[in-house]
Amino acid sequence: MKLSIKILMSLLIALAIMPTISYAQNIRVTGVVRGNNGERIPGVSITDLGNQRVVGLTDDDGKYSIILSPNATVQFSCMGYSSLKEKIKGRLTIDVELESTANQMEEIVVTANIISTIIFEPSEIEVVGNYFHLRTRYKVPASMMAGDRRLVVQPTIYNVTRKKTFFLRPVVLDGREYLLTQNRMYGFDISRDTLSPYIQKSQMSRQGEIIAYHDSAYIENSRDDYRADVFMSVEDYKKILNVDTISIAHGTVNPLRFFDYNLGARDLTDSAYIPKPELQLRNDKGEVHLTYLPGKSQIDESDPENVRQLEMLRRRITALETNPDARLESVVISGISSPDGNYNSNVVLAKERMAISRDIILSYVSPERREFLTVESDSKVESWEPVYDMMVRDSLNEQAAQLRDIIDRYPGNPDRQFAHISKLPYYRTIIVPKYLPELRRVEYNFGYSIYRVLTDEEIAELYKKDYSTFSRYEFYRMFMMAKDDIERETLYKQALEMYPRFMLAANNLAALYIKQGRSDENILKPFINEKAPEEVLSNQIVAYLDRWKYDSADSVSMLMKETATSEYIKSVTNALNGNYEEAMRTFGSQGGINEVVLLLAMKRNEEAWEKAQELPDESARVMYVKAIIANRLDKVVEAINYIEMALEMDPSLREIAEVDADVKDLL
Structure with missing residues (x-):
């Protein structure tokens, strides 16, 4: 008894003299702030009212992560919304909704009626x-x-x-x-x-x-x-x-209809734009087993495993206490006695063991955390069934059969069972020293929540249940695990549904659509600014060009930093948007059909004719362009010959010729 008290006192003293850690009693609280219309609000200020200190701001997705006391009260405030006070009460996740104070302006739509049938003299x-x-x-x-x-x-x-x-x-x-x-x-x-x-x-x-x-x-x-x-x-x-x-x-x-350029889709691969792993709140549990002296409520201090288990328990609880990313939530303690002896006495003994164990375990938990801790305890007398199972495990089949016979002969009567089992010849030599000590124990199970990075397997499993809880990083891991474009498209859309400002998802969705020939100019619009990465700007330019929005493409190209790739892109947008002199700086030195059509666009027809004669390619497109130049220079016979050759080589060009004022009269 004195030895057990010494062990307990030593553990308590060791805990008391541990260096104080400034954040030991703090917890990490995360959540999302939304407006009453459901939209996430960025830039919300979060103030700890206890010390009037701003402890955090929400990001572009309305998410926040702060570390503070579990008893703190915080205030969420943002211009255009009513402030909201919230008591932490030990919670690790708090989502809030702010009421908008902005007045909605009335929208006025004006519709004009205009005459729309018109004609005049040739031009x-x-x-x-x-x-x-x-x-x-x-x-x-x-x-x-x-x-x-x-x-x-x-x-x-x-x-x-x-x-x-x-x-x-x-x-x-x-x-x-x-x-x-x-x-x-x-x-x-x-x-x-x-x-x-x-x-x-x-x-x-x-x-x-x-x-x-x-x-x-x-x-x-x-x-x-x-x-x-x-x-x-x-x-x-x-x-x-x-x-x-x-x-x-x-x-x-429009000679630029024959301008030739090659701009492809570009995925965003720069690590600076890949989401960083986010800690996610996940439940876990731990347990410990302690053994007791026969017929006593004290821990068996001669068993080194007990000392090891208690130290392990103390360290585990201390680690949870000092980790702002974790929270101890519940403790379940069960005191268990062996079935030898009087049953009623064993019931009392089990309760005593449970009470002592509970006091030891709770002594490791700080008073602040204990306030929010759910504690459950119970006690019981173990049956003889585990002894039977252990004897079978140890291949003592004959002895186990005898034990089984007694258990079955007196079901529900532990005193009669003990009276007969204690008379077995091997009771004191085998059962008492080998098996009964294993039945005298306390079982402890604590539940805790902890922030940690999920594995790919956990992410995939969670996706099947509810992707709405995903972080950007978890969506990114799903992107990397996707098997085909159909799956990627679905994942990109779901990621943007949850995080409209998720640039990597938006860019790669836009790139996917470009590859599939169905560009969408709207996906990347929210991300276009001078700080946007080259891949984003390039994909937006391609989407605009695919929709013949040349001035928009040219405007975006002006945001690009000077690189070899951006120089080419700017030259393309200059050409297609009518900045022919600028485009000629690049394509004039390269020669080829692009130089010729730019000269045509600038009405430098004689120069275009000379350059066209140098073109090595005798394709249908080249023949068509030569027909344009010849017709402009009133070389009618040559123009007719060129357009005939072009249409013979590629009949699909007739569809263009029928709307091309440069050759329409030749048809």
Whole structure:
């Protein structure tokens, strides 16, 4: 008894004199902050109200991780949201919702009704990047314009393929009396006339008036078929007197349709953008076994295994106490006595063993943690069944059979069983020294939660149950384990569903779509800025180019840092967006068909003709480009020969020729 007290006191003293660790009583608390609309809120300030210290901020995904006392009270605050106080109460995970205080502005939608059927005299539509330029001249006869009339000329570009009209700047000519009367009607404030910005001062003479016109419109889908139409109306103060329409151009002038470039999809592989492993809260458990002296509630101190088990238990609890990433949650203690002797006495003995064991174990737990600890305890008298099992294990089959016979003969009567078992000839030589000590024990089981990195197997298993709890790192591990593109696409979308700002997932999804020929320009839009990695910018540029949004692609390319790859990309976007001189710095030195089509775009037709003769390639595309140049230089016979050869070599080029104003007349 004195020895057991010494052991217990030694352990308690050792625990008491351990160096104090400043964070020993702190815990790590993590969670997500959302608004009342369900969206995650970045930049939420988290303040420990006990010391008025800011202990953390939420990241782009509204997630936070802070270390503080389990009894602390924190306040979550963010501009545009009501502040919220939350008591920690020993919890390791706390998700909160903040109420928005912002007023929702009313959205006003204005719809305009516009006339959309138009035609005029022959001209051409020139494509420069995403801008379609219409240049023309028209003559207004003097007889059309009486003093009390207004002429409205409304040019448009009409997409024949998609049946869509793009309105250009109108021209308004007013007769002298009409203008004076209109001015009086608007109280001498002509700006109230919606067409006033387009009123052109008339230079009308007896021979009429010649008007030069140039305007452009932003248009995508440059490979479609287009025509230029003009709508004209003549009106007086009361009604429209005459309406007419004219088609002035069909097809587009766009040699850049033969510009050749190669930009592929790029996955994001830089380790700087790969998510770092995140600690996840997971449940675990531990246990310890202690043996006792026969008929006593004291621990058997002669057993070195008991000392080892107690020390192991103390260290384990101390490790959990001092680890801010872990929390001891529950303790279950069972005191067990052997079945030899009087059963009722054994029940009392089991309870005493449980009580002593509970006190020893709980002495290792700090008072602060004990407040949040769930403690359960019970006691029992072991049956003779384990003795039978151990004898069978040790191949004492004859003795085990005799023991089995007694157990079965007196079921539910431990006193009768003991009375007969104690008379067995080998009871004191085998059962007492070998098996009964193993039955006298305390079983301890503690449950705890700890933050740790999951294995790939655990991640895959958790994914089957609920991917909504995944961290970015766990999604990344799933990306790496994906077997095919179908699985990758699903994972990328799920990752973006949970983390809309997950750039690696967004980039690789965009790259996947590019490889599959179904680019999506919207995926990477939230990530485009001067700090974005080259892969992200490159993929966004490719997506824009695939959708013929050349000016958008060019704008993104300007964000790229100077590298060999970015120089080529910028040259491509310069060419396609109409910055021909800039593009020539790269492609002029390289020669080939790209140099020729850039010269054509700059109307340097003679130079283009000379360079075209140097092209070694005799492909259908080269023949087609030579037909364009010859036709521009009025080499009609050669132009016809070239276009015939081109269409014979590649009949699919006819579809382009039918919308190409440079060769349309040759057909």
